[in-house]
Amino acid sequence: MISSEIGKEVIKKELPLVPKLPGVYRMLNEKNDILYVGKAKNLPNRLKSYVAEKNHIIRTERMLSQTRKLEITTTSNESEALLLEANLIKKFKPKFNILLRDDKSFPFIFIGNKDKWPQIKRHRGKKSKEGFYFGPFASAGSANWTIKMIQKIFHLRVCDDTVFKNRERPCILYQIKRCSGPCVGYVEKNDYQQTVDDAIEFVSGKSRKIQKNLSNQMEKASEELDFEKAVILRDRIKALNIIQSSQRINEANLVEADVIAGYKESGKTCIQVFFYRSKQNWGNQAFFPKHDPDENLSEILNSFISQFYENKSVPSAIILSEEIKEKILIEKTLTEKEGKQISITVAKKGSKLKVVNQAIKNAKDSLNRKLYESQNNKELFDQIAKKFNLETSINLIEVYDNSHIQGTNSVGALIAYGDEGFIKKRYRKFNIKNKENEQDDYGMMREVLSRRFKRAVQEKDNSLSFPDLVMVDGGKGQYSVARESLNELGLHDIPIIAIAKGKFRNSGNETFFHNGKEFKFSKNDPTLFFLQRIRDESHRFAISAHRAKRKKGISKSLLDQIEGIGAIRKRALLNHFGSARSVESASLDEIKSVEGVEEKVAKKIYNFFHE
Known part of the structure; x- marks a missing residue:
């Protein structure tokens, strides 16, 4: 009671x-x-x-x-x-609140206005640099698509400053007509700046004006018998026409708005957010907030909006699929936060209602896929329990894998899979601390499992809850080590499965070990495909963690070893010479010529490489 x-x-x-x-x-x-x-x-x-x-x-x-x-x-x-x-x-993330699982910012397109030759790039996070920001885009893919189109029409550079300053001949982007080659002086400064201004107007929704300007420039070039320039302008107009025909112009003529619609079924909800900027649809994103099954959709939308915009820029208009109780308060709060008038409305008729109904349909489709996948996962979990004679039901699986090259940059990895798929927030990587374990796969597995579960047993801050099943990549030996590690912590009741590749390491011939027995699946068994899938994800995560660690070690410059060389001087030296090796072969006078490097420091750098 x-x-x-x-x-x-x-x-x-x-x-x-x-x-x-x-x-x-x-x-x-x-x-x-x-x-x-x-x-x-x-x-x-x-x-x-x-x-x-x-x-x-x-x-x-x-x-x-x-x-x-x-x-x-x-x-x-x-x-x-x-x-x-x-x-x-x-x-x-209190358990009795409606929770928005939103752990990332949305990408923007950034064009700097301080550079001599502005670069176009994708940007996330704080808008600390001075320049032009366009977005948000629903995904990196949407932002990349737009950047690609801008490259096709305006030939702006995408390379970073270090590459740009050290090129002696243009890259392949120039050859395929995606860049005008400013790095090697193939375009005049004024002409390049004009294309930058045109690109800014293009993403601001003024593509018709740009087309007219390009047509006028092409005619002028033809009259002046500058046919090479005319051909370039003609190709840009062609690219612009292709983009305009495929461009996602919205029929509701929404200049700057977010359309937010929800759909609830079987105690779960999907909320779709469509981003409209410059009269274009810049993509949509599905969210599945965590809430009590009895919570009504209006309450969920109300809580979603206040959490969603807590750390994001807000458009002038927010269009909802239904009324929310705190509309006036949220409207007032967001207006004060942004320093501009924000309106929250509910679409009831016309073209805006069509857009909202489309968003509701997307929310319904996304939720149905989510519910189907969740039901499918439950059935797969039941099949695993049945196959391996497990006494407990499965709702959460943790998979462990290790990665190293001849004992260097050793990393252990943990991924998790639940009813709703991979749980990225439970992923963990473990840098191997015990040097003796770095070349010992069994020792690595023992260290990783001990560190992960010891923390949970001791109920330390931020420790993960226990899984219903542990899976390790390996054979009998890995199984024995994993079992011993958990038993030592009193976790006898957490079942373990080891998955070993076949004799020729071919997928489909895996052998599974559990509780002193070997198990095999038929090659077309859906449960085998599922276990391979989560094993492969753990392998991917382990390798990516290993590569990141190795890259970090490789990227440590020789300059880092020189006392008194901080980040600013290091950047100045690398920008001037292009690499640490070039600094090594430079003369004392050349090093002294670098801005910010006085004679005393120059001598220290020179002596470091030549003593």
């Missing part, structure tokens, strides 16, 4: 001390884990509702039954409370 009286008593005790101000409250359990974050215009009035109401929904009853502590943070106004609430929910 769930009893909410404990939580109510905690709130009653704190109520006399709570100021009559707007703010945020946090409910904590006996381990000081945050159960729920809420906001209020008047904190005491909101908290009294938990005590006064007798018939709470089951979710609130469960939350109050676990509440042992209440924490309060007051704010100067309700808008500030809304932003703080969204920030805390994303930071602590």
Whole structure:
């Protein structure tokens, strides 16, 4: 029987001390884990509702039954409370809040305006550099597609500054007419700047104006008998026409808007966000917020919007599929945050309703795929349990693999798979600490498993919960080491499976080891394909972690070994000479000529390489 009286008593005790101000409250359990974050215009009035109401929904009853502590943070106004609430929910992920699983920023296209020869590139994160930012794009693919189109029409450079400054002849992009070759002076400064300005207007939605300008320039070049330039301009006009015919111009004529629509079924929800900028659809993204199955779609959308825009730029218009209760508050908060007027509307008729209905259809399709995949995974988990005679049901699998080259840059890797697929936030890599284990695959496996599970047994901060099944890449030996490692920590009840490739390492002939027995699958068994798939993902992750570590070691410059050479001087030297090896062969006078490198430091660099 769930009893909410404990939580109510905690709130009653704190109520006399709570100021009559707007703010945020946090409910904590006996381990000081945050159960729920809420906001209020008047904190005491909101908290009294938990005590006064007798018939709470089951979710609130469960939350109050676990509440042992209440924490309060007051704010100067309700808008500030809304932003703080969204920030805390994303930071602590309380189990009783609606949670947006959004751990990445969206890409933008950036064109710098401080460079002599501006570069176009994809950008994520803070907009710290001065220049022109266009976005957000729903995915890296959408941004890359647009950059590719801009390269086709305007021939802007994409190479970074180090490559640009050290080229003696143009790269292949010049040969295939994707770049005008500014690195080697194949284009005049004014002409290049004109194409940069045209590119900015193009992504700002003024493609018709650009087409007219290019046509005028082509005619002028023809009149002046500059046929080479005319041909280049003709090819650009052709590329622009092709892009315009395929360009995703939206019929609702949305200049700057996000369309947000949700669909809920079987206690789960998908929310689709479509990005419209410069009258173009710049892609869409599906989100699957975590929430109580009984939560209604309006509440989910309301919470989604405040969390989604907590760390993102906001367009002038947000168009929703249905009403939300805090529309006015969120509108006011986002307007103050952005310093421009933000409008939140619900599409009810016309072309905007068509766009919203399309977003709802996308949300429905995405959710159905998610539910199908989830059901499929459950069936596969059941088949694994049946095949290996496991006594427990499976909801979460962890797979372990190691990667090294002759004992160097050794890395252990952990990936996780649950009902809804790969769980990237549970992925971990382990740099092997014990030198004796670096050339010993068994020693590596023992160290990785011991470190991972010892932390969980000791219930240290941020330790992962236990999986229902552990899978290791290897044969009998790896199985024995894994079993011993878990047994030493008292984890006898977590089953382990080892997967070994066949005699000729051919996929489909794997042998599985569990509990002293060998198991095989028929080559067309879906369960075998599934186990291969998660094994291959662990292998991919281990190799990528190993390569990153090896690259980091290789990329350490000889300049890092010279005392007194910081990041700024190192960058100046590399920009001037192109590589550390070139610095090594440089004369003292050449080193002294580098900006920011005074004589004393130049001598130190020269002596380092020549003593």
